Amino acid sequence: MMFLVVRPCGSSSARIHHHHPTPPRSSRNVVVRCSVSSSVQEKEEKGTELDCSVSFPPIRAAKRVVLVRHGQSTWNAEGRIQGSSNFSVLTKKGESQAETSRQMLIDDHFDACFASPLARSKRTAEIIWGPHHEPIIPDYDFREIDLYSFQGLLKHEGKERFGSAFRQWQVDAANFNIDGHYPVRELWDRARSCWTKILAHDSRSVLVVAHNAVNQALVATAIGLGPEYFRTLLQSNCGVSVLDFIPRSEGGSPHICLNRLNQTPGSPIAGGKSGGREPSKRIILICNGSTQGNTEDVFPFGGDQPLNMLGVIQSQKSAELLLDLKVNSIISSLNKACIGTATIISQVQEAADCLGADCVPRYVEMKQMGSFDVETIFKQTETAISNFPPFQPGWLNRVDDGLRTKLWDQSRKAWQSLLDEISDESNPEVVVAVGHPAIHIALMGHCLNLTKEWLGSFHLDAGSVSLVDFPDGPKGKGVIRCLNYTAHLGRWSIPITRSAEDGEEF
Numbered sequence: 147m148m149f150l151v152v153r154p155c156g157s158s159s160a161r162i163h164h165h166h167p168t169p170p171r172s173s174r175n176v177v178v179r180c181s182v183s184s185s186v187q188e189k190e191e192k193g194t195e196l197d198c199s200v201s202f203p204p205i206r207a208a209k210r211v212v213l214v215r216h217g218q219s220t221w222n223a224e225g226r227i228q229g230s231s232n233f234s235v236l237t238k239k240g241e242s243q244a245e246t247s248r249q250m251l252i253d254d255h256f257d258a259c260f261a262s263p264l265a266r267s268k269r270t271a272e273i274i275w276g277p278h279h280e281p282i283i284p285d286y287d288f289r290e291i292d293l294y295s296f297q298g299l300l301k302h303e304g305k306e307r308f309g310s311a312f313r314q315w316q317v318d319a320a321n322f323n324i325d326g327h328y329p330v331r332e333l334w335d336r337a338r339s340c341w342t343k344i345l346a347h348d349s350r351s352v353l354v355v356a357h358n359a360v361n362q363a364l365v366a367t368a369i370g371l372g373p374e375y376f377r378t379l380l381q382s383n384c385g386v387s388v389l390d391f392i393p394r395s396e397g398g399s400p401h402i403c404l405n406r407l408n409q410t411p412g413s414p415i416a417g418g419k420s421g422g423r424e425p426s427k428r429i430i431l432i433c434n435g436s437t438q439g440n441t442e443d444v445f446p447f448g449g450d451q452p453l454n455m456l457g458v459i460q461s462q463k464s465a466e467l468l469l470d471l472k473v474n475s476i477i478s479s480l481n482k483a484c485i486g487t488a489t490i491i492s493q494v495q496e497a498a499d500c501l502g503a504d505c506v507p508r509y510v511e512m513k514q515m516g517s518f519d520v521e522t523i524f525k526q527t528e529t530a531i532s533n534f535p536p537f538q539p540g541w542l543n544r545v546d547d548g549l550r551t552k553l554w555d556q557s558r559k560a561w562q563s564l565l566d567e568i569s570d571e572s573n574p575e576v577v578v579a580v581g582h583p584a585i586h587i588a589l590m591g592h593c594l595n596l597t598k599e600w601l602g603s604f605h606l607d608a609g610s611v612s613l614v615d616f617p618d619g620p621k622g623k624g625v626i627r628c629l630n631y632t633a634h635l636g637r638w639s640i641p642i643t644r645s646a647e648d649g650e651e652f
Contacts, residue, residue: 201399202391203345209391210405211344211352212256212642213361215381216270217243222383226300229293229329232264240266243384244273246411250386250633254642257349260340262288262356270384271355287340290357291333294325320373330359330373337363345391361387368402369603371594378594380615380627385410388642390539390605403539405605406642407629414613414628415470425615425625427568428576430468431586432491434483435460436608450521453486459638460609461487465494467611467634471576475511477567478580479518488512488580517560518581523552542587543602554598557588564589569620586612593624606630607640 217240221228228234236244251274261271263284271282296304296315304312308324315322319330337360344352354364361381366372368389371379381387388405408414415430435457453461464487473495478488492510499508542550560581567577581589583606591600593614606612611634613627632639 202341202402203399204397205345205391205393205400207350208393209345209350209352209400211354211389211391212251212254213364213381213387213389214247214270214274214353214355215358215361215383215385216262216267216355217241217247217273218383219266224300226298227293227296227304228266229291229297230264230289231297233298235265236269240270240383241273243411244270247384247386248274248276250409250411251353251642254351256351256353258283258347259353259355260285260288260344260347261354262286262290262360264289264357267355267357271353274353274355285340285343287336287343288354288356288360291329291359291363292327293329294327296324319376330376333359333363334367334373336360337367340364341368357381365389365404365407369404369600370402375594378623378625380408380625382408382410385628386642392540401540401543401602403603403605405539405630406610406632407626409628409631409633409642413467413470413634414611414631415467425617426575426619427616429564429568429614429616429624430576430578431589431612431614432464432487432578432580433583433586433606433608433610434479434481434487434580435464437483450482452482456638457483457486457608458490460635461490462494463635463638464609464611465491468495468578469498472574473510473576473578474574475513476578476580477513477515477518477564479520479582479585480514480516481519481521481582484518484580484582485512485514491578491580515560515563517556517563518579518585520553520556520582520584523549523556539605540602541605542584545601550598550601553584553588554591554601557585558592560585561589561592565620568616583608583610590614590626590629593626604629607632609635609638 216236218237219228219234219240220237221234222240223237226234247270256278258280259271259275259278259282261267261282261284263286267288268282268284275282296308296312299307304315311322311324315324322328322330340360341364344354354361356364358381359376362376362379363373365379365387366375379387385408387407387409390401390403390405392401392403394400435453437451437457438454468491473491476488476492478484489512492512495510496508499505545553564577564579567573568575579586579589586606587601587604588598590604590612591598594600607630609632611631612629613631614624615627616622616624
């Protein structure tokens with residue numbers, strides 16, 4: 147395998163240096179206990195369980211990895227299957243998306259940048275990396291999924307020429323076979339080898355610019371999800387995903403937390419396909435804004451407190467984001483902060499319909515559900531871990547197992563309530579729910595058919611927005627369009643990285 151190291155010069159050109167490293171022989175990762183060939187029914191009955199028999203190597207210091215998909219390419223625009231071919235380049239829209247991502251990350255600090263050497267991702271990396279003096283590290287293992295005979299075909303051509311194989315690629319990608327290969331399984335193996343390289347690199351904050359499928363595989367293998375989760379964790383053009391690797395004091399495999407998924411240059415509410423299909427139903431999860439109890443030195447449950455000024459601003463920003471939709475009802479916890487956030491959203495929605503001369507007042511229904519409340523569950527923990535920083539990635543790993551079990555069981559009822567809402571044909575296609583980050587983290591776990599052991603694998607901030615689409619209807623598999631989206635908060639958003647110079651972890 148050839149390693150290409152791109153060293154930026156004073157102009158836009160780059161010098162290419164050739165390096166031939168010894169490919170790593172070991173492969174590691176937290177993997178799911180069910181094989182690829184296991185039936186979907188069996189997984190639904192048992193849930194996906196963590197299997198720590200294979201793990202990441204230990205790390206000495208916390209590491210944050212930021213994944214970015216390339217901008218729109220010419221073959222994206224044509225609807226042509228790219229795979230690992232290298233015949234497409236960025237469109238003008240793709241270059242604009244990359245520039246927007248550069249601006250989104252401009253205040254963030256990175257020590258290194260890995261990139262796929264394919265033209266569309268290489269150019270995206272060059273735009274985002276900009277004036278950094280360190281060379282981009284191209285690595286062929288970060289290329290897009292190998293799709294063999296599919297590559298270069300328009301999607302309708304793939305359907306016409308390959309029939310049942312193309313259908314399997316659409317509905318059962320983990321078991322899809324072409325030219326004697328299982329592309330998705332191969333991709334998962336390759337993603338694990340990529341993590342070995344990233345974690346071995348002497349850096350605290352790493353940028354990776356690659357592709358849709360390989361970024362999905364990187365996210366999934368990091369948190370222990372198998373190839374059956376392909377097309378479940380959406381990666382849009384120039385979407386940003388963040389993973390935190392946190393060393394354990396006793397050594398061993400680090401804690402791994404998905405800090406955010408698919409933060410895009412444009413609004414996630416605007417629409418688009420999920421897993422290659424149009425969504426028929428959607429659940430939008432909005433975390434309540436900050437309260438008086440959300441300070442940097444207390445546990446994130448300060449009792450039933452109202453929004454503080456920052457929380458009001460965060461809620462207003464969330465309300466503005468939802469103006470692309472017509473929200474008819476909002477589900478919320480009984481907590482004061484959640485009711486406050488839901489009230490602000492409903493007021494903005496109602497006011498938006500009364501701006502014209504022929505306005506007709508509209509009422510947004512607010513529904514409060516006890517299954518969304520978490521304050522009673524965690525109330526007893528305030529003294530025990532009051533010095534634990536709120537909303538630090540993986541904080542739910544520090545909560546007593548019995549309390550996590552209560553959270554998991556209660557959130558199951560909340561998730562079923564949301565599914566019942568979108569299953570009711572008399573209800574709109576979009577359901578908005580406002581709750582505490584802890585309950586929404588658990589809801590994401592239920593959406594992915596996981597177990598409570600995964601609660602520490604996801605992170606949500608106050609005021610964040612997460613979206614789940616259902617392209618096959620509410621009885622089908624949920625596709626996570628974004629997780630912990632905070633770009634709408636503007637100057638009040640939490641940076642994707644923080645400079646290591648100020649002594650912070652990230």
